[in-house]
Amino acid sequence: MKAEDSQKLIAGKILRGESPLNLEMPFEKLEGFLTLTESFYVRTHFPIPSIHKDAWWLRVEGDVENSFAINYEQLLELASTTIPMTLECAGNNRSFLEPKVKGVQWGLGAVGTAEWTGVPLSILLDRAGMKANASEVILEGADGGMLEDPKSPPGQLKFARSIPIEKARADVLVAYKMNGSDLAPQHGFPVRAIVPGWYAMASIKWLQRIIVTDQPFTGYYQTIDYAYWKRRAEVAELTPLTEMQVKAQIAKPAEGDVVPANSGVRVQGTAWTSNGEITKVELSTDGGSTWNDTNLLGEPKPNAWRLWEFNWQTPAAARTQTLIARATDSLGRTQPVERDRDRGTYMINHLLPIEVEVR
Amino acid sequence: MKAEDSQKLIAGKILRGESPLNLEMPFEKLEGFLTLTESFYVRTHFPIPSIHKDAWWLRVEGDVENSFAINYEQLLELASTTIPMTLECAGNNRSFLEPKVKGVQWGLGAVGTAEWTGVPLSILLDRAGMKANASEVILEGADGGMLEDPKSPPGQLKFARSIPIEKARADVLVAYKMNGSDLAPQHGFPVRAIVPGWYAMASIKWLQRIIVTDQPFTGYYQTIDYAYWKRRAEVAELTPLTEMQVKAQIAKPAEGDVVPANSGVRVQGTAWTSNGEITKVELSTDGGSTWNDTNLLGEPKPNAWRLWEFNWQTPAAARTQTLIARATDSLGRTQPVERDRDRGTYMINHLLPIEVEVR
Numbered sequence: 001m002k003a004e005d006s007q008k009l010i011a012g013k014i015l016r017g018e019s020p021l022n023l024e025m026p027f028e029k030l031e032g033f034l035t036l037t038e039s040f041y042v043r044t045h046f047p048i049p050s051i052h053k054d055a056w057w058l059r060v061e062g063d064v065e066n067s068f069a070i071n072y073e074q075l076l077e078l079a080s081t082t083i084p085m086t087l088e089c090a091g092n093n094r095s096f097l098e099p100k101v102k103g104v105q106w107g108l109g110a111v112g113t114a115e116w117t118g119v120p121l122s123i124l125l126d127r128a129g130m131k132a133n134a135s136e137v138i139l140e141g142a143d144g145g146m147l148e149d150p151k152s153p154p155g156q157l158k159f160a161r162s163i164p165i166e167k168a169r170a171d172v173l174v175a176y177k178m179n180g181s182d183l184a185p186q187h188g189f190p191v192r193a194i195v196p197g198w199y200a201m202a203s204i205k206w207l208q209r210i211i212v213t214d215q216p217f218t219g220y221y222q223t224i225d226y227a228y229w230k231r232r233a234e235v236a237e238l239t240p241l242t243e244m245q246v247k248a249q250i251a252k253p254a255e256g257d258v259v260p261a262n263s264g265v266r267v268q269g270t271a272w273t274s275n276g277e278i279t280k281v282e283l284s285t286d287g288g289s290t291w292n293d294t295n296l297l298g299e300p301k302p303n304a305w306r307l308w309e310f311n312w313q314t315p316a317a318a319r320t321q322t323l324i325a326r327a328t329d330s331l332g333r334t335q336p337v338e339r340d341r342d343r344g345t346y347m348i349n350h351l352l353p354i355e356v357e358v359r
Numbered sequence: 360m361k362a363e364d365s366q367k368l369i370a371g372k373i374l375r376g377e378s379p380l381n382l383e384m385p386f387e388k389l390e391g392f393l394t395l396t397e398s399f400y401v402r403t404h405f406p407i408p409s410i411h412k413d414a415w416w417l418r419v420e421g422d423v424e425n426s427f428a429i430n431y432e433q434l435l436e437l438a439s440t441t442i443p444m445t446l447e448c449a450g451n452n453r454s455f456l457e458p459k460v461k462g463v464q465w466g467l468g469a470v471g472t473a474e475w476t477g478v479p480l481s482i483l484l485d486r487a488g489m490k491a492n493a494s495e496v497i498l499e500g501a502d503g504g505m506l507e508d509p510k511s512p513p514g515q516l517k518f519a520r521s522i523p524i525e526k527a528r529a530d531v532l533v534a535y536k537m538n539g540s541d542l543a544p545q546h547g548f549p550v551r552a553i554v555p556g557w558y559a560m561a562s563i564k565w566l567q568r569i570i571v572t573d574q575p576f577t578g579y580y581q582t583i584d585y586a587y588w589k590r591r592a593e594v595a596e597l598t599p600l601t602e603m604q605v606k607a608q609i610a611k612p613a614e615g616d617v618v619p620a621n622s623g624v625r626v627q628g629t630a631w632t633s634n635g636e637i638t639k640v641e642l643s644t645d646g647g648s649t650w651n652d653t654n655l656l657g658e659p660k661p662n663a664w665r666l667w668e669f670n671w672q673t674p675a676a677a678r679t680q681t682l683i684a685r686a687t688d689s690l691g692r693t694q695p696v697e698r699d700r701d702r703g704t705y706m707i708n709h710l711l712p713i714e715v716e717v718r
Contacts (some may be wrong), residue, residue, distance in 0.1 A: 154588070
């Protein structure tokens, strides 16, 4: 496994694109269960909207009894909750795909865990009063612009995504704090959605509109982009990305690192899934011939990653060793060995070997 | 209005692509209400499947009580019906779009009317017994292959499209004759679907499978291809193409033709719509300043075009005249003046002026 070599760092993060701005955490800098806000990866699709919180309104409309708009001050008066949650870009690990595919060439670090504070979306939906036919909720950001893709709609486009009503009611947050502070501009200031367990494209930043609808939403970022092929009756159907797939990543040592021979080396990483919890992370230090259980640290928390570590007794002689981590969750799901090409450029969770030098 | 000039003719039709084969009728060769099979435009997406009728089976499966397969001989024993129907390619007139867009550069002739003989699809669906949750019917052809589009599903793809249950029951045919003869290979031999009033991509050729389903089908030719952008709550949603849009076309005179000054010149054409009938075709001979009612010929037939003509008294002096035809249907729908860019490369029915030389 080889990420891109020429890496330009911006405030400690790897620059993956300037316009729009895309920044990745060097995953070997993993700090612990929570990722510092300044270390957290940044994914944008358009210029970062400049929104003054006193000028911000969130509209709730569509198939509801009472459309309304709420401002920042009013939102902060509502009951709130704080949860730790892992956000992973749906294209995390893309740079490891062979052959190369289009899209931001993320390595391991388009993932992070933060504490998010916000108002349960269900409170806003209850205030609006959803009609009986409501089936989905579209979340729309203030970020937008024109795309060059001939498959995109003409004119201005806003970033928007939908989630089913059941999910919207269950645990989605309308969040205004990240790790205890106001959201940073690049993380959605003043308000963003947090959709637990789903790839991060669903956690709409710069949230400005919530549209309740009675039919499947088929916007650009739900169909042409951020979708994959699912087979039914032997026919491939275009399907919006939703839940994160079970995955373990090795943070330390990193690809190409040199570790001492005949020593105890602590291998560390994280593992996550959705709709379940990580029950096992195995590590192979011999390219997958044998596997060892690692130690899971802390307590499991829903939709947040879990740290793991393993004390590796390195061989006595100098050689290249191939390390592979493999997670399994409480639903028995584990990581595939081979890439499923129906997933296109997304949902990359097959096993990713790394090589380290024992000297 | 200027179609492409360099036109290679194959058996009297304009070659628009060799592999896959795409052939257009020169629209000025309009023969009458019915289009001869050898004049009929040909649209293919893959090599034409070579199917022996004794080896052909049609499977009916999915959300049904009794899946079954039927062969050619058995199909011909069922009750059949014969209807005239217009088929128009969803990209007909594409060569007139400015700026140029990708896709087969059809002029006016990717449209034709034939008599189709076949078994009502409802008979086959009744035999299978649809489950209560059934909402759509997927029609799959034997034509398929690999696409280069990175947005396409990996591996082999078959051409497939869906129609709602109500439409499937109403008037769709499983057709085996065109203009009284067995289907030609390029028109779907041995059996194709005929979906009245819809753009022709729905009238699946080389039909081999009918899959009843309980959810919206999102196959490649229903989403990435053959779809357009429909706005709802100011948000563009990717929407499968369905019904043909109201349209009149001038067959004679054609663009650039020379007509005698101070004479009676017969202007002829066709007009069609779906879910309604053509009630009026107007013709302007002065670039849209004034409009004249034309004579509609014959009787209206559902989902088939109607011929029209107008006796044009040409001016006394030599000049260039701009002719425009405009159809209106029984639902009051008429042709827009300007192109709606949300339609992308499809559903082209805005007014198309042609220029003729009066001498």
